[in-house]
Amino acid sequence: xxxxxxxxxxxxxxxxxxxxxxxxxxxxxxxxxxxxxxxxxxxxxxxxxxxxxxxxxxxxxxxxxxxxxxxxxxxxxxxxxxxxxxxxxxxxxxxxxxxxxxxxxxxxxxxxxxxxxxxxxxxxxxxxxxxxxxxxxxxxxxxxxxxxxxxxxxxxxxxxxxxxxxxxxxxxxxxxxxxxxxxxxxxxxxxxxxxxxxxxxxxxxxxxxxxxxxxxxxxxxxxxxxxxxxxxxxxxxxxxxxxxxxxxxxxxxxxxxxxxxxxxxxxxxxxxxxxxxxxxxxxxxxxxxxxxxxxxxxxxxxxxxxxxxxxxxxxxxxxxxxxxxxxxxxxxxxxxxxxxxxxxxxxxxxxxxxxxxxxxxxxxxxxxxxxxxxxxxxxxxxxxxxxxxxxxxxxxxxxxxxxxxxxxxxxxxxxxxx
Amino acid sequence: xxxxxxxxxxxxxxxxxxxxxxxxxxxxxxxxxxxxxxxxxxxxxxxxxxxxxxxxxxxxxxxxxxxxxxxxxxxxxxxxxxxxxxxxxxxxxxxxxxxxxxxxxxxxxxxxxxxxxxxxxxxxxxxxxxxxxxxxxxxxxxxxxxxxxxxxxxxxxxxxxxxxxxxxxxxxxxxxxxxxxxxxxxxxxxxxxxxxxxxxxxxxxxxxxxxxxxxxxxxxxxxxxxxxxxxxxxxxxxxxxxxxxxxxxxxxxxxxxxxxxxxxxxxxxxxxxxxxxxxxxxxxxxxxxxxxxxxxxxxxxxxxxxxxxxxxxxxxxxxxxxxxxxxxxxxxxxxxxxxxxxxxxxxxxxxxxxxxxxxxxxxxxxxxxxxxxxxxxxxxxxxxxxxxxxxxxxxxxxxxxxxxxxxxxxxxxxxxxx
Numbered sequence: 001x002x003x004x005x006x007x008x009x010x011x012x013x014x015x016x017x018x019x020x021x022x023x024x025x026x027x028x029x030x031x032x033x034x035x036x037x038x039x040x041x042x043x044x045x046x047x048x049x050x051x052x053x054x055x056x057x058x059x060x061x062x063x064x065x066x067x068x069x070x071x072x073x074x075x076x077x078x079x080x081x082x083x084x085x086x087x088x089x090x091x092x093x094x095x096x097x098x099x100x101x102x103x104x105x106x107x108x109x110x111x112x113x114x115x116x117x118x119x120x121x122x123x124x125x126x127x128x129x130x131x132x133x134x135x136x137x138x139x140x141x142x143x144x145x146x147x148x149x150x151x152x153x154x155x156x157x158x159x160x161x162x163x164x165x166x167x168x169x170x171x172x173x174x175x176x177x178x179x180x181x182x183x184x185x186x187x188x189x190x191x192x193x194x195x196x197x198x199x200x201x202x203x204x205x206x207x208x209x210x211x212x213x214x215x216x217x218x219x220x221x222x223x224x225x226x227x228x229x230x231x232x233x234x235x236x237x238x239x240x241x242x243x244x245x246x247x248x249x250x251x252x253x254x255x256x257x258x259x260x261x262x263x264x265x266x267x268x269x270x271x272x273x274x275x276x277x278x279x280x281x282x283x284x285x286x287x288x289x290x291x292x293x294x295x296x297x298x299x300x301x302x303x304x305x306x307x308x309x310x311x312x313x314x315x316x317x318x319x320x321x322x323x324x325x326x327x328x329x330x331x332x333x334x335x336x337x338x339x340x341x342x343x344x345x346x347x348x349x350x351x352x353x354x355x356x357x358x359x360x361x362x363x364x365x366x367x368x369x370x371x372x373x374x375x376x377x378x379x380x381x382x383x384x385x386x387x388x389x390x391x392x393x394x395x396x397x398x399x400x401x402x403x404x405x406x407x408x409x410x411x412x413x414x415x416x417x418x
Numbered sequence: 419x420x421x422x423x424x425x426x427x428x429x430x431x432x433x434x435x436x437x438x439x440x441x442x443x444x445x446x447x448x449x450x451x452x453x454x455x456x457x458x459x460x461x462x463x464x465x466x467x468x469x470x471x472x473x474x475x476x477x478x479x480x481x482x483x484x485x486x487x488x489x490x491x492x493x494x495x496x497x498x499x500x501x502x503x504x505x506x507x508x509x510x511x512x513x514x515x516x517x518x519x520x521x522x523x524x525x526x527x528x529x530x531x532x533x534x535x536x537x538x539x540x541x542x543x544x545x546x547x548x549x550x551x552x553x554x555x556x557x558x559x560x561x562x563x564x565x566x567x568x569x570x571x572x573x574x575x576x577x578x579x580x581x582x583x584x585x586x587x588x589x590x591x592x593x594x595x596x597x598x599x600x601x602x603x604x605x606x607x608x609x610x611x612x613x614x615x616x617x618x619x620x621x622x623x624x625x626x627x628x629x630x631x632x633x634x635x636x637x638x639x640x641x642x643x644x645x646x647x648x649x650x651x652x653x654x655x656x657x658x659x660x661x662x663x664x665x666x667x668x669x670x671x672x673x674x675x676x677x678x679x680x681x682x683x684x685x686x687x688x689x690x691x692x693x694x695x696x697x698x699x700x701x702x703x704x705x706x707x708x709x710x711x712x713x714x715x716x717x718x719x720x721x722x723x724x725x726x727x728x729x730x731x732x733x734x735x736x737x738x739x740x741x742x743x744x745x746x747x748x749x750x751x752x753x754x755x756x757x758x759x760x761x762x763x764x765x766x767x768x769x770x771x772x773x774x775x776x777x778x779x780x781x782x783x784x785x786x787x788x789x790x791x792x793x794x795x796x797x798x799x800x801x802x803x804x805x806x807x808x809x810x811x812x813x814x815x816x817x818x819x820x821x822x823x824x825x826x827x828x829x830x831x832x833x834x835x836x
Contacts, residue, residue, distance in 0.1 A: 085692075086690075087690065129692065193648065194645045194647075194648040195645065195648030195649055195650070195653070196649070196650075196653050197650075212647065214647060214694075216693055216694075225801065225802060226798065226799065226800070226801070226802070227612045227613065227774065227775055227798075227800050227801050228680060228682035228684060228705040228707070229612075229630065229632060229680055229705070229707045229773075229774035229775040229776070230611065230612040230613030230773075230774030230775050230798065230800070231613055231614070231680075231774070231798060232613070232614075232615075232673075232677065232680075233673040233674065233677070235613070235614050235798055238669075238682075240665075240683050240686065241669045243662075244661075244662040244665040244666045244669065244683075245666045245669065245670070247658075247662040247666075248662045248663045248665075248666035248667075249666075251656075251659045251662065251663065252663075255650075255651040256651065259650065259651070262646060262647055262649075262650075264646035264656075264694070264695075264696055265658050265662075265688070265697075266646060266688065266691065266692050266693045266694060266695050266696070266697060267688055267691045267692070267693055268658065268686055268687065268688050268700070269686065269687055270683070270684065270685055270686050272504075272505065273684065273685045274503075274547065274684050274685070274801070275634055275684045275685055275703040275705055275741075276632075276634075276682070276684060276705050276801075277682075277684050277801050278682055278684070279683075279684060282686070285693040287646040287647070287693055287694050289646070289647045323693075355647075355648070356645065356647035356648030356649070357645055357647040357648050358647070380644065380645075380648065380649060380653055381644065382644070382645050382648070383643070383644075383645055383692070383694075383695055384643060384644070
């Protein structure tokens with residue numbers, strides 16, 4: 001067993017929450033902003049103070065290495081991300097990154113050697129809200145290259161991706177530059193559940209079996225704008241009439257019929273947006289999720305056909321395009337078992353579960369065995385300044401990570417490894 | 419019969435359409451902008467060139483007077499407005515204003531005296547899109563004062579109402595300032611129908627019986643934002659689920675059950691507006707119209723109860739407030755008859771009809787007998803750059819106005835007047 005310092009970890013979470021702090025107790029530390037750079041700097045300084053190696057790759061993924069007995073073995077990677085949503089919580093990402101760093105410090109405090117090196121990672125831009133898509137850092141790490149299209153991306157605040165990335169890299173000259181991607185023994189990530197089920201069940205640890213697939217649609221329904229007062233029903237081609245009828249039916253069908261399905265409209269707007277004019281055009285996004293790729297296809301098909309039918313009924317046209325499509329992923333059983341054992345070693349209950357959100361682990365799992373440890377968050381709230389994790393749950397999550405780290409690092413270099 | 423110059427009138431419409439012209443053939447000449455000032459200036463210059471008196475009141479309502487035989491009689495007012503929607507058409511308002519000015523010039527050309535003076539008016543801010551509410555000019559004229567709350571209004575483009583009004587008044591120093599409101603013998607307004615019924619019936623003149631009532635609601639439904647992927651159905655408090663269910667039901671009930679009802683959602687939005695987050699709050703506007711005030715009450719009640727029920731079902735809260743409430747108006751029969759007779763004198767068919775839109779005539783009707791003459795517009799389109807009126811219908815509308823002007827001006831000073 002590797003003892004960790006829970007007080008140190010909770011104090012660290014406080015310290016990082018001060019970087020980009022919002023008035024309501026959350027953080028706004030979107031990727032590649034000054035706040036994001038500040039959090040990278042603080043983590044790098046803490047690491048250098050402990051004598052760890054600090055390096056970064058061309059995607060501004062930040063790594064902190066504690067050497068293992070066999071320097072030739074691929075390292076065990078542990079971590080998460082430090083960027084946040086614009087009105088985000090202080091635990092989403094930071095918890096996994098700082099829990100991983102706590103494990104590294106605890107190994108150092110205890111003078112415990114590991115077979116392979118243990119490397120803490122903070123992935124760049126998991127959230128994807130300032131620059132889309134999310135998980136850019138882990139996606140590029142797994143793919144071995146930066147997709148050409150990303151260089152020209154422009155942030156919601158007008159900043160250029162290439163410029164912001166270069167400034168971020170330059171803001172940490174102490175970090176040695178390494179090429180993108182390297183062999184990894186395994187990857188472990190602690191994260192808040194971002195849902196209510198662990199809290200509701202009173203279980204402090206979720207062993208994540210995999211991540212459901214996510215698909216996003218951009219929907220545009222076009223009718224004809226006309227005067228609200230003078231245009232009788234038979235003359236109307238009202239796209240919002242069509243869209244609300246379709247969405248109302250879909251809300252009533254998709255999730256009620258399938259408890260594993262998720263169906264969310266996060267954005268909706270009408271043009272020209274005048275109180276006394278029938279809209280010319282309405283747009284919405286659709287976020288669909290399911291662990292079964294075939295069911296995702298079926299939900300997309302249902303969505304397209306319902307919107308198409310209602311649009312036709314109102315004399316409107318429809319355009320629907322996919323803006324994002326991520327297939328479900330399944331984490332290796334050996335790693336799930338190791339986490340379950342680590343929880344038992346810590347004498348805490350754990351439960352296997354699916355992740356509703358996607359995470360960097362999904363992308364790392366494409367090139368190395370990956371797994372995740374979930375901890376409860378209050379009321380299931382996340383992407384919200386009110387996001388909160390009990391300090392005791394923070395400590396439990398880190399404890400399980402610590403024991404799993406010891407166990408999995410010990411399998412490095414063996415044929416029977418994870 | 420008073421002959422008018424149809425070619426001059428159609429050429430004038432062209433000339434005014436050049437002020438604030440948009441790329442798609444419409445106009446953007448919102449109230450109190452440079453374009454609006456330019457249109458006022460052109461009309462004033464044309465009037466001064468003909469020797470008419472030009473004056474304005476503190477609301478920037480613009481008046482052009484041709485004196486009558488008896489200078490002590492209240493004048494017959496004829497006109498409309500020169501401001502437009504941001505992507506408006508070239509006939510909405512301009513037609514009625516320029517047709518009225520054509521009548522004044524035709525009287526002058528023919529050397530025809532009228533019993534009372536005839537005054538052309540261009541009301542300020544009929545559209546109400548840059549500064550709300552619409553019909554500010556005629557509303558203040560009828561009310562005899564400028565509501566205190568208007569002075570501090572800020573435009574959608576950030577400009578202050580008081581400043582823009584002062585600049586507009588100052589931009590026409592040739593116009594003599596007069597106090598707000600004066601006795602009026604009667605008011606006549608030519609306007610495009612802004613609906614499809616005259617065109618569909620092949621009838622060039624609508625004699626407007628009255629204007630249906632309009633009521634606007636601001637609706638806010640508040641739930642709880644949460645992660646689209648991690649939040650199962652039973653944990654959701656989704657305000658857009660509630661709102662689309664309610665609206666879908668209302669679209670299917672209000673207008674299908676009552677051909678005189680109008681029900682329009684022109685604006686809808688969701689906050690925070692993230693593709694992968696359940697909205698915290700959704701807002702929409704509701705525009706309800708009916709000629710019967712009791713039915714308006716019933717439609718509002720139905721709207722409130724449906725939204726309330728669906729919000730409760732989704733665990734959401736609702737706030738609904740009225741942002742505008744205009745009771746229906748009925749124009750005096752004597753004026754309707756005079757317009758019907760004028761159409762017969764012109765040998766054109768006419769039909770009595772309700773106005774779906776509100777107009778300055780509604781407010782003037784509170785202090786003087788008012789009436790309106792509608793002409794067809796193509797496909798019923800208005801508040802749209804593609805708005806179009808056949809030149810022959812322009813001429814017919816003006817002809818009917820000219821004959822009605824002669825007839826109604828002749829009744830000035832009589833007990834049996836309109």
